């Protein structure tokens with residue numbers, strides 16, 4: 001884990017209220033898919049904000065963030081050449097799957113799943129990526145490795161399958177869910193549905209949680225989730241954010 005001052009290389013709106021922020025990465029620690037960083041909202045008296053990596057190549061990294069509150073509104077006006085105060089990489093990455101990766105992305109979970117899908121494709125996997133959103137205005141054009149099979153689901157049917165990702169998985173015939181391993185990031189309700197699909201098909205499922213965080217380095221216990229383990233509570237920032245879905249006590 002390292003703190004560094006990164007130069008903004010690009011910051012542009014790629015879908016409604018979704019921005020891609022690309023910045024220099026001089027840190028020797030290479031971010032892995034599923035890991036995250038925190039950014040200090042410059043000039044605003046707020047805690048550092050956590051975001052998952054959406055890409056990393058030698059010398060540069062990126063996040064995809066949704067403009068929702070004070071910090072992210074501030075990030076949305078960053079320009080090329082501005083400096084951001086970054087701490088990372090933080091947390092544990094996804095574990096490489098043993099079966100075909102079935103990646104499920106919803107909402108602000110899109111960034112980490114793009115990174116994971118590209119990383120797996122570059123490492124000889126044939127990932128299936130399912131992207132869910134309310135409507136097509138919330139889905140950016142994706143820069144994906146050609147080995148990735150992408151499927152879109154929208155609640156209003158404006159892009160791809162009409163319905164949510166769970167309904168899509170239940171209805172499609174192109175691949176068998178039971179031959180895959182699920183890796184997912186998105187809203188709690190979507191992650192819970194992914195877990196239930198994994199149980200039903202007797203397959204593994206890793207979920208990346210995006211709980212609210214304070215310190216983001218394991219010190220405050222402000223991000224704990226209830227688990228099925230003997231140690232009842234785990235810190236999302238330090239023990240996660242990626243967990244085997246069977247470890248989480250789903251509510």
Ligand SMILES: Cc1cc2nc3c(=O)[nH]c(=O)nc-3n(C[C@H](O)[C@H](O)[C@H](O)COP(=O)(O)OP(=O)(O)OC[C@H]3O[C@@H](n4cnc5c(N)ncnc54)[C@H](O)[C@@H]3O)c2cc1C
Nearest residue numbers: 049050051052064065066069070071072108111210211212
């Ligand atoms: C490990 C991790 C990875 C994350 N990765 C991403 C990412 O890749 N892209 C992205 O856009 N966001 C991501 N988030 C969420 C991001 O940290 C928050 O959206 C951000 O902190 C909001 O800051 P803000 O000051 O703009 O909004 P705030 O004013 O802090 O919040 C605005 C609204 O969003 C809600 N909110 C804030 N944080 C969260 C959260 N973590 N989960 C659910 N609701 C929240 C608040 O309750 C409030 O209603 C991640 C969070 C975690 C913990």
Ligand code: FES
Nearest residue numbers: 214216220221237
């Ligand atoms: S946010 Fe402080 S322990 Fe996780």
